[in-house]
Amino acid sequence: DIQMTQSPSSLSASVGDRVTISCRASQGISNSLDWFQQKPGKAPKSLIYAASSLQSGVPSRFSGSGSGTDFTLTISSLQPEDFATYYCRQYKSYPITFGQGTRLEIK
């Protein structure tokens, strides 16, 4: 199985900050990675697919990069509605696996 490791597990930041969340795969997955945002009590929301492509309707302050084993989600200027938990997921091979999540909190 491909293990997905996110760092950090939690992060405190302020409105307006630039934030980066990392996701590392235990083996190469090309660009078969997406990112999700989840707020408490809500379903996840898809943000990024194919490592760097923005889902329709997602604000441009979100961006993704990387290929192979190392990936990054960047929020260029944090907004109040961005405080949530973020997950990466690989879909290169079965079983599909998620990172453990990164909780983004208000400083």
Next chain:
Amino acid sequence: EVQLVESGGGLVQPGGSLRLSCAASGFTFSDHYMDWVRQAPGKGLEWVGRTRNKANSYTTEYAASVKGRFTVSRDDSKKSLYLQMNSLKADDTAVYYCVRVTVNIYSFDYWGQGTLVTVSS
């Protein structure tokens, strides 16, 4: 507008069975692979299983933790996805989400709101 609405969750005893449904609307259901993902209380996301589309013979894939106990199926005429869960264990307690897979890209694009399954005596 794409909508995915899960139903069928509830309280079930260990060893029991439950069938979840997901009603899809707003898109051509038959074109898409469809997945189930679950989330135990306070935990992260866990992929459960997949059904491919008719063009790919409705074949399925499962996580090791549910293989042999859970069955993913679909009825394209009803635009519905199902998850038959047998031999349920306490560890299966979770919110179960129905998820649409993007055609030819295989990312996840739309999620249902989830349905809670609680396995307890």
